[in-house]
Amino acid sequence: MAKENNAVRLKRRLISEVTNLALTGKLADEIDSVPYSMTNENWEIIQCCIHHDRANLRLRLMSLLGYSTEGMLDVDKPLRAYAQEALAGKKPDAFPLSLMSAACNGCTKSRYIVTNACQGCLARPCKVNCPKGAVSIINNQSHIDPELCVNCGLCEKSCPFHAIIKIPVPCEEVCPVGAIQKGEDGIAKIDESKCILCGKCLSACPFGAPAEKSEIVQVLSALTHGKKLIALVAPAAMVQFPFPPGKFIAALEHFGFSKVMEVAEAADRVAEAEAREFAERLHDNKKVLATSCCPSWVRAAGGMDLEQILSDTPSPMLVAAKTAKAQDPDAFTVFIGPCLAKRWEAHRASQNSQLVDAVLTSEEVGAMLMAAGIQVNEENEEDLAKAGNASAYGRGFAMTQGVTAAVKHALSPSAVEVNSCIVSGITKDTASQLKKVQESDKPLLIEVMACDGGCINGPCQLTNPKVAGAFLERYKAAAKKTAGPMLAANSAANERKACASSSAENHHTTASKSA
Amino acid sequence: MNQVKVTICVGTACYVLGGAELLGMVDEMTAKFGGKVICEGSPCLGFCKLSRNSKAPFALVNDKLLEAATPESLLKAVEEALSEVQNG
Numbered sequence: 001m002a003k004e005n006n007a008v009r010l011k012r013r014l015i016s017e018v019t020n021l022a023l024t025g026k027l028a029d030e031i032d033s034v035p036y037s038m039t040n041e042n043w044e045i046i047q048c049c050i051h052h053d054r055a056n057l058r059l060r061l062m063s064l065l066g067y068s069t070e071g072m073l074d075v076d077k078p079l080r081a082y083a084q085e086a087l088a089g090k091k092p093d094a095f096p097l098s099l100m101s102a103a104c105n106g107c108t109k110s111r112y113i114v115t116n117a118c119q120g121c122l123a124r125p126c127k128v129n130c131p132k133g134a135v136s137i138i139n140n141q142s143h144i145d146p147e148l149c150v151n152c153g154l155c156e157k158s159c160p161f162h163a164i165i166k167i168p169v170p171c172e173e174v175c176p177v178g179a180i181q182k183g184e185d186g187i188a189k190i191d192e193s194k195c196i197l198c199g200k201c202l203s204a205c206p207f208g209a210p211a212e213k214s215e216i217v218q219v220l221s222a223l224t225h226g227k228k229l230i231a232l233v234a235p236a237a238m239v240q241f242p243f244p245p246g247k248f249i250a251a252l253e254h255f256g257f258s259k260v261m262e263v264a265e266a267a268d269r270v271a272e273a274e275a276r277e278f279a280e281r282l283h284d285n286k287k288v289l290a291t292s293c294c295p296s297w298v299r300a301a302g303g304m305d306l307e308q309i310l311s312d313t314p315s316p317m318l319v320a321a322k323t324a325k326a327q328d329p330d331a332f333t334v335f336i337g338p339c340l341a342k343r344w345e346a347h348r349a350s351q352n353s354q355l356v357d358a359v360l361t362s363e364e365v366g367a368m369l370m371a372a373g374i375q376v377n378e379e380n381e382e383d384l385a386k387a388g389n390a391s392a393y394g395r396g397f398a399m400t401q402g403v404t405a406a407v408k409h410a411l412s413p414s415a416v417e418v419n420s421c422i423v424s425g426i427t428k429d430t431a432s433q434l435k436k437v438q439e440s441d442k443p444l445l446i447e448v449m450a451c452d453g454g455c456i457n458g459p460c461q462l463t464n465p466k467v468a469g470a471f472l473e474r475y476k477a478a479a480k481k482t483a484g485p486m487l488a489a490n491s492a493a494n495e496r497k498a499c500a501s502s503s504a505e506n507h508h509t510t511a512s513k514s515a
Numbered sequence: 516m517n518q519v520k521v522t523i524c525v526g527t528a529c530y531v532l533g534g535a536e537l538l539g540m541v542d543e544m545t546a547k548f549g550g551k552v553i554c555e556g557s558p559c560l561g562f563c564k565l566s567r568n569s570k571a572p573f574a575l576v577n578d579k580l581l582e583a584a585t586p587e588s589l590l591k592a593v594e595e596a597l598s599e600v601q602n603g
């Protein structure tokens with residue numbers, strides 16, 4: 001996946017500019033000049049002219065300040081005013097994604113076209129196979145009548161020369177739940193009730209129109225006001241730099257975090273709790289449990305009417321934040337991960353109690369370290385034990401199959417034989433697939449990760465998931481704690497008794513269906 | 516000396532602005548060119564400070580500096596360097 005492109009670079013440079021200004025106390029005074037200073041050296045015009053580009057830079061800065069950039073906006077309100085609100089701690093609303101209508105290219109509706117590779121052959125499978133009679137031959141070449149075409153794609157599949165191609169709308173193409181669609185005016189819109197915040201459109205749109213509502217300014221403001229910042233670092237975020245995690249931890253401390261905690265330690269406890277929950281469900285004769293650590297999946301489960309199979313166990317982020325707040329109620333907790341949906345999860349959880357004060361993405365943290373001129377490799381490697389004592393299982397949550405491995409390990413003392421179903425990346429087919437398997441009459445653990453490959457392939461990652469995967473293996477191997485998550489001996493014994501009946505008949509099968 | 520030396524900056528600015536993707540190329544280049552190309556990561560080369568990051572990521576192919584390097588531009592520069600080495 002070619003993540004690194006100009007749209008991504010631009011976003012990261014803007015994060016870095018904003019960080020610089022905030023750290024030096026000049027954000028409110030100077031933010032209005034950023035669209036100008038950015039465009040004076042070697043600026044390549046992106047949209048029609050430099051004025052349009054500057055207007056869009058202004059909108060991008062607004063989203064970095066946490067504001068929505070959808071539709072017609074108050075163009076007279078200076079960025080300064082928005083910045084002052086953000087610096088005063090105003091948080092973005094619950095839905096962390098907005099679509100910058102002004103940056104949207106209004107791509108033409110997705111359609112099939114015939115290219116010059118068409119040979120005007122005798123067989124004419126395109127014409128023969130078209131169910132709508134939309135293909136005709138003009139001047140010895142196929143021609144698709146857009147009025148009649150229903151975008152079924154049969155002509156494309158049947159052409160032996162691959163002469164027919166689909167021109168997609170990138171955002172619509174990648175959205176697994178049909179939440180992003182072009183409106184009447186051709187400009188894309190996000191249906192918040194359908195959107196699962198997987199972030200696929202963020203990477204897919206070549207115009208960088210979908211934008212996150214960031215919380216960087218709230219974090220920087222807390223830092224400059226002397227609050228005690230605690231970083232809760234997801235396992236996937238620990239392995240974004242090509243250096244040992246101990247150096248990344250040191251870099252965060254250098255930046256100003258008072259303390260760094262590895263969320264993987266909480267993940268160990270989550271695996272134990274989910275194992276316990278599973279055993280209890282089996283006791284109640286419910287056979288299926290789905291993991292709940294991926295917030296995009298939690299949102300998707302709502303839309304698929306599958307909430308009843310979701311585990312009630314809170315995510316590792318919330319468990320870690322709870323620990324942090326218990327130790328220090330005045331601390332400002334900042335979760336760091338490659339995920340967009342965590343921001344929503346943190347917001348939702350805050351209705352009960354304020355556990356996670358802000359969420360930063362790996363991408364944002366990378367750009368903030370860049371702004372501060374911190375070289376991760378030059379830091380003195382911190383002892384990982386200072387950040388926590390997770391097992392390799394907890395650290396494995398970052399990658400597909402990791403949660404399953406951890407929960408199964410925790411269940412191993414009870415005699416329950418568990419089947420698993422792994423969904424690595426939510427697609428358009430996930431709903432029907434899960435509807436089928438949830439009828440299982442054997443104990444079934446369903447793990448769903450919205451991102452293909454798991455969190456290391458999150459939409460806001462810094463590094464290529466293949467590379468991050470290799471670093472994750474090293475991080476797992478460095479675990480000092482050798483015992484994985486376990487049901488407590490006592491409760492395991494009870495649970496074993498409790499679910500003896502349900503496990504007996506299923507003892508023989510361990511199948512793994514993978515998606 | 517007919518090897519080509521590739522230095523990829525993994526300083527923070529370069530890494531964040533695209534160096535991570537260049538690093539992902541190392542395996543590919545080793546597979547493609549074998550021992551003819553040697554790749555190494557380098558701490559901040561110092562160029563980022565001169566350009567307010569606008570030209571990061573930087574990479575060196577022998578002594579030639581690549582600005583705003585992409586996997587494609589890096590590969591092209593390596594191929595050019597290889598053909599220079601071979602032709603004289």
Ligand code: FES
Pocket residue numbers: 524525526527528529530558559560561562563564571572573
């Ligand atoms: S980080 Fe690459 S030149 Fe400084």
